[in-house]
Amino acid sequence: MKIAVCLRRVPDTTSKIVIGAGGKAIDEAGLKFVPNPYDEYALEAAIALKDAAGAGETVVVAFGPDNVQETLRTALAMGIDRAVHLQGAPSADGLSNARVLADHLKDGSYDLVLFGKLAVDDYGQQTGAMVAELLGLPCATAITALEVADGRATVAREVEGGVEHAGCSLPAVFTCDKGLNTPRLPSLKGIMAAKKKPLDIVPVTAPAGKVEIVSLALPAERAAGRIVGEGAAAVPALIQLLTTEAKVL
Amino acid sequence: MTAILAILEQRNGALRKGSVELLAAARRLADQAGTTVDALVCGAGDVAGLDALGAAGADRVLVATAADFSVYCPDGIVATVAAVAPQYRAVLVSATATGKDLAPRLAARLGGCCGMDVTAVDIDGANIRAVRPVYAGKAIQTVMLSGTVVLAVRPGAYAGVSAAKAGTREPANVPTYFKRLTVTGIRAPEKASIDVAEARVIIAGGRGLGDPKHFALLEELAEAFGGEAAVGASRAVVDAGWIEHGAQVGQTGKTVAPELYIAVGVSGAIQHLAGMRTSKVIVAVNRDKDAPIFKVADYGIVGDLFEVMPALTAAVRAAKAH
Numbered sequence: 366m367k368i369a370v371c372l373r374r375v376p377d378t379t380s381k382i383v384i385g386a387g388g389k390a391i392d393e394a395g396l397k398f399v400p401n402p403y404d405e406y407a408l409e410a411a412i413a414l415k416d417a418a419g420a421g422e423t424v425v426v427a428f429g430p431d432n433v434q435e436t437l438r439t440a441l442a443m444g445i446d447r448a449v450h451l452q453g454a455p456s457a458d459g460l461s462n463a464r465v466l467a468d469h470l471k472d473g474s475y476d477l478v479l480f481g482k483l484a485v486d487d488y489g490q491q492t493g494a495m496v497a498e499l500l501g502l503p504c505a506t507a508i509t510a511l512e513v514a515d516g517r518a519t520v521a522r523e524v525e526g527g528v529e530h531a532g533c534s535l536p537a538v539f540t541c542d543k544g545l546n547t548p549r550l551p552s553l554k555g556i557m558a559a560k561k562k563p564l565d566i567v568p569v570t571a572p573a574g575k576v577e578i579v580s581l582a583l584p585a586e587r588a589a590g591r592i593v594g595e596g597a598a599a600v601p602a603l604i605q606l607l608t609t610e611a612k613v614l
Numbered sequence: 615m616t617a618i619l620a621i622l623e624q625r626n627g628a629l630r631k632g633s634v635e636l637l638a639a640a641r642r643l644a645d646q647a648g649t650t651v652d653a654l655v656c657g658a659g660d661v662a663g664l665d666a667l668g669a670a671g672a673d674r675v676l677v678a679t680a681a682d683f684s685v686y687c688p689d690g691i692v693a694t695v696a697a698v699a700p701q702y703r704a705v706l707v708s709a710t711a712t713g714k715d716l717a718p719r720l721a722a723r724l725g726g727c728c729g730m731d732v733t734a735v736d737i738d739g740a741n742i743r744a745v746r747p748v749y750a751g752k753a754i755q756t757v758m759l760s761g762t763v764v765l766a767v768r769p770g771a772y773a774g775v776s777a778a779k780a781g782t783r784e785p786a787n788v789p790t791y792f793k794r795l796t797v798t799g800i801r802a803p804e805k806a807s808i809d810v811a812e813a814r815v816i817i818a819g820g821r822g823l824g825d826p827k828h829f830a831l832l833e834e835l836a837e838a839f840g841g842e843a844a845v846g847a848s849r850a851v852v853d854a855g856w857i858e859h860g861a862q863v864g865q866t867g868k869t870v871a872p873e874l875y876i877a878v879g880v881s882g883a884i885q886h887l888a889g890m891r892t893s894k895v896i897v898a899v900n901r902d903k904d905a906p907i908f909k910v911a912d913y914g915i916v917g918d919l920f921e922v923m924p925a926l927t928a929a930v931r932a933a934k935a936h
């Protein structure tokens with residue numbers, strides 16, 4: 366099993382978002398950055414599948430500026446074998462970025478290419494499926510179950526009102542959702558080992574994109590709510606408000 | 615390359631909820647650009663409800679029929695759309711699990727670009743401007759998209775329109791395609807329940823419930839709403855195994871926009887708020903008056919949920935009986 370995982374570096378999910386000076390991106394000062402939480406399910410799946418196969422290689426790939434190397438090291442500390450830093454500036458257009466990744470992945474002879482279902486910063490939710498389309502590979506997105514046997518994969522994904530099941534032959538591209546597994550934490554031994562694992566740097570340029578960010582703004586605050594009262598005694602007043610004021614009953 | 619294409623979802627021969635709303639978004643773009651709306655429905659046989667699509671805003675309904683379309687068949691839909699793509703300036707899908715899967719595949723095949731989970735769309739000269747929540751709803755991004763644009767429009771973002779025309783119906787050609795992924799079907803959960811992503815009312819429970827069996831308190835209230843309420847949950851109780859993943863609302867769960875969201879024993883962590891702050895009306899029941907959930911709740915009751923919930927259920931039942 367040779368498995369590639371594409372990884373993004375994103376602000377920690379507890380971060381308070383402050384809009385940067387240009388009004389198009391966040392102010393990154395003082396933010397803590399982490400591997401994209403959904404990518405961790407992909408990393409875990411890759412490591413577990415290789416372990417189960419007893420042979421193969423896991424590779425983590427990140428496209429971005431030099432600070433993604435720190436995130437790649439975290440993946441190596443979890444147990445991924447080697448890392449590739451596609452060094453350059455990602456575009457606001459997912460397809461441009463997908464082209465960069467697909468270009469790198471196409472000659473890698475990977476059985477599986479895994480992504481997180483979305484990155485919790487731009488919520489783009491498109492790169493994995495685009496890479497699959499560019500590579501001409503089968504793809505399922507937001508999977509919560511994955512089984513690989515005899516050159517085939519069967520997957521499950523949550524859809525409205527149920528769980529959709531699907532199958533395809535390998536090689537294939539999947540994007541991973543919560544529920545797929547429980548990602549391991551990097552161990553101290555893993556962190557030491559990660560320092561010695563290979564991290565290749567490949568300079569790349571994203572092709573011109575068709576998406577331009579015009580602005581980034583904070584959402585309108587919800588108007589301050591009100592405490593209707595305390596305990597069961599407050600229920601009649603609440604029902605009254607829901608019926609006459611909010612009109613949702 | 616002018617018209618707008620809306621790809622409508624069907625399941626088991628019935629159009630999915632949200633088709634009419636998606637047509638409304640398509641109609642808006644088409645009216646601004648002075649062009650027409652085509653609706654594409656991919657099915658294996660008859661699909662109910664097509665006659666109503668003209669009045670909902672479709673100038674033309676294209677029906678693509680293939681045996682594979684009895685279930686979701688991304689490779690077939692992508693091939694079908696790619697064959698007619700030069701006619702379209704924008705392709706719209708609902709930002710459902712299916713639509714979010716389809717949109718990027720289409721954008722890649724068409725060499726266009728993809729706007730995911732958009733809440734508002736407009737024509738701006740040669741471009742399409744889209745508004746979309748990012749950072750789990752903690753910020754709102756406006757983007758300008760050019761070329762062939764594929765948009766996944768968030769369910770609930772648009773209200774249906776009523777157009778004064780009937781619309782025409784035509785079969786659409788399904789070209790030969792290579793089916794790389796085979797969807798075998800959808801398994802419904804053992805307990806038939808409404809999905810939080812589609813419910814008008816959500817009763818969400820958190821760690822304050824104390825024990826999985828206390829979800830019964832939420833189910834009783836959901837029942838009192840009579841078939842329009844779903845039970846949701848915070849991640850804390852999903853991770854504890856008290857309820858299945860599908861119920862999780864929040865950053866790593868579902869983004870929901872019901873008319874009424876009742877958060878019971880939920881603290882209101884930023885990642886939970888990310889998924890439910892777009893609810894129209896939020897009610898919180900929490901015994902901690904300083905719980906962050908009260909900052910987003912329209913109405914709050916400070917108190918023990920074990921005392922409040924039975925009273926609330928009885929009151930809703932009584933209100934509904936009127």
Ligand SMILES: Cc1cc2nc3c(=O)[nH]c(=O)nc-3n(C[C@H](O)[C@H](O)[C@H](O)COP(=O)(O)OP(=O)(O)OC[C@H]3O[C@@H](n4cnc5c(N)ncnc54)[C@H](O)[C@@H]3O)c2cc1C
Binds near residue numbers: 863865
């Ligand atoms: C990467 C990441 C992603 C995450 N994604 C999500 C997500 O998608 N969704 C999500 O929900 N969380 C998410 N979380 C977790 C989130 O940070 C919180 O841990 C979680 O939302 C807390 O759940 P809770 O409110 O049920 O529990 P708690 O925070 O423990 O709150 C319990 C609440 O119940 C109240 N309570 C207790 N007993 C009673 C009683 N008898 N009557 C009334 N009130 C009572 C308490 O006052 C308290 O406010 C994520 C975290 C991370 C790190």
